[in-house]
Amino acid sequence: MDQRTELTEFLRSRRARLQPEDVGLTAHGGRRRVPGLRREELAQLAGVSAAYYTRLEQGRGQNVSASVLGAIADALRLSGAERDHLTHLARPRARKAGAAARPQRVRPSVQHLMDAMDSVPAYVLGHRMDVIAWNRLACALLGDFPSMPPQQRNIAWQIFLNPASRSLYTEWERKADDVVACLRLYAGCHPDDARLAALVGELSVKSEEFRTLWAAHRVRGKGFGVKELHHPLVGPLTLSYETLVLPADQDQQLITYHAEPGSASAESLRLLASWTLTASDDDAAVPAQPSA
Helix, strand or coil: CCHHHHHHHHHHHHHHCCCHHHHCCCCCCCCCCCCCCCHHHHHHHHCCCHHHHHHHHCCCCCCCCHHHHHHHHHHHCCCHHHHHHHHHHHCCCCCCCCHHHCCCCCCHHHHHHHHHCCCCCEEEECHHHEEEEECHHHHHHHCCHHHCCHHHCEHHHHHHHCCHHHHHECCHHHHHHHHHHHHHHHHHHCCCCHHHHHHHHHHHHHCHHHHHHHHCCCCCCCCEEEEEEEECCCEEEEEEEEEEECCCCCCCEEEEEECCCCCHHHHHHHHHHHHHHHHHHHCCCCCCCCCC
């Protein structure tokens, strides 16, 4: 993906969110040709010349300083994730060639930790939201990862191209928006990831909803919150999730789900865990981690 084009479209989309009155400017009469703030208005707010901002938005701003980017981010009222995304696009860091294409491996101790979490669904996300490790309860809750082809072992692929996801996630639209926003954030850091480009291409061709969300240029990190699920075996579940960045690889995130103690969801999750252990006793052991 071309970073200059990404920078241009991102800044235009952020300007379009704001009206002059939102930022204390007077909206002059006459028909506005563009939605939201004009370039000149944003430049005024950021304290730079209109010509300089125009060059930056067109991807021609060479060696833009952190202070200027900070002023523009303030003027656009960007979130923390959006600020990071702007920095990645405007001041890309040199990365080792092919780093994102190397096989993704999880440290054995991380896998052992997840396996010991009998009552907590846990999995690890790697590059481009690939699911690269999991425990048994995560498979029982979210999908049979070991049986999936490697290219489908991806959260974005599952959300948009697996019809079962619409039944599993009660608020599917919100989940879909969150997934695309996370994928956008990753794309800003890895513009030369050929497999990411292939994934975005496939999803764009096969899902109109993905195309619409991708074009919105929203960016958001995966942090913590609550998910409403409807599991085919145990029914409704209200689960909190946490995201932990693994220290050995900043592109690997450990995701865990848990229910409020004593709640109906906690009992349902306990039943699902019990069923999973019983099934594992009856059948051959499920591989804990595939070769990614």
